[in-house]
């Protein structure tokens with residue numbers, strides 16, 4: 001980022017005095033005598049600040065100001081004007097000038113205003129950079145949703161975002177559950193509050209309690225300081241409990257109480273503390289099945305799953321793959337500082353027919369690797385991992401009839417095993433008569 005200053009004034013004495021002064025105070029500075037020359041210099045190199053007289057023969061300072069704000073929006077403009085024509089300074093401020101200097105110039109004022117502008121510029125740069133970084137990490141607005149099923153997910157997210165009811169996000173690993181949780185927060189009226197994420201699978205068991213509910217100073221050995229816990233720390237924001245199926249049973253009881261009473265009892269405290277938060281939970285194990293298996297409390301399940309967002313696995317929405325692939329190509333190419341390579345039909349078809357057990361995260365990893373391996377302008381099948389590059393051996397049975405018989409045999413065997421060899425039950429499960437089952441078994445050579 002340049003800190004260079006350009007002084008534009010047709011009055012030679014004023015111009016050279018100003019240039020000399022700014023140079024002496026440690027700035028990199030140039031002077032030109034007209035707006036036209038100024039535009040040439042601006043096209044050639046970056047300037048942080050332009051200081052220009054408003055009244056000049058030819059183009060004039062106001063026209064210059066308009067060109068600078070339109071063509072060099074990063075460059076800040078300071079206008080010089082006589083006290084008698086203060087209105088023109090005000091007009092200039094309206095057209096994008098940052099500030100003005102009055103003639104006769106006070107060098108103190110020049111220093112003060114120039115320094116302030118350079119500070120503002122530096123701050124603006126920092127803010128813009130941070131905003132870019134944050135945006136890249138939590139790019140929820142740019143969430144890819146070309147498929148009808150993801151369109152429905154986004155629609156549901158949009159509707160649910162404003163509600164304080166708990167949301168359960170369910171989906172296989174890597175389907176975008178955290179992205180949805182963040183979208184729910186970002187689109188909510190409390191988006192300016194905190195989004196606090198806790199991964200229950202990654203937490204050491206004996207810390208879960210303190211992380212969630214907090215503790216008082218001295219509540220246990222080593223608790224030199226008190227801790228708020230996520231529900232208190234949220235202060236109106238969102239608490240995201242990732243992998244909620246992994247929550248230990250005794251913690252489930254406590255969470256239920258927090259959801260019912262909207263207050264927490266930190267460890268070692270004698271009175272509960274009111275809390276205000278929106279709960280979003282995620283799981284890659286269907287939570288209902290965890291309830292049925294006795295691993296997750298049913299009463300808590302009902303409190304958590306008031307609204308449910310189900311993320312379909314990537315293999316069920318191949319329509320999303322081209323846009324996702326392009327997004328990841330651009331992202332990983334930028335990270336690797338190269339131009340994004342392109343994907344042709346053949347490779348895209350491979351991507352769209354693969355089963356993606358790791359879902360969107362796996363796609364991102366495959367593309368990252370391909371960008372790294374790809375030498376040319378196009379990604380080749382060789383740049384894909386062997387599962388995808390089509391070098392797997394062909395199936396043992398190629399003939400269609402033989403393949404169907406093979407499938408029938410394996411399927412009947414599986415169902416038989418599932419029913420502990422009970423043929424009556426197996427026939428019922430398969431939806432055929434017992435006699436038919438026997439006939440099939442004989443034909444397929446099953447004992």
Ligand SMILES: Nc1ncnc2c1ncn2[C@@H]1O[C@H](COP(=O)(O)OP(=O)(O)OP(=O)(O)O)[C@@H](O)[C@H]1O
Pocket residue numbers: 142143144145171172173174175176177178179180284324327360361364
């Ligand atoms: N629809 C989408 N558009 C763009 N990027 C996506 C989309 N879905 C997922 N991603 C990206 O894929 C990666 C995995 O997503 P995320 O972490 O949200 O998945 P997850 O379901 O929480 O996975 P896990 O179960 O492993 O925790 C992230 O980098 C995320 O940005």
Ligand SMILES: [Mg+2]
Pocket residue numbers: 177178242
């Ligand atoms: Mg996740």
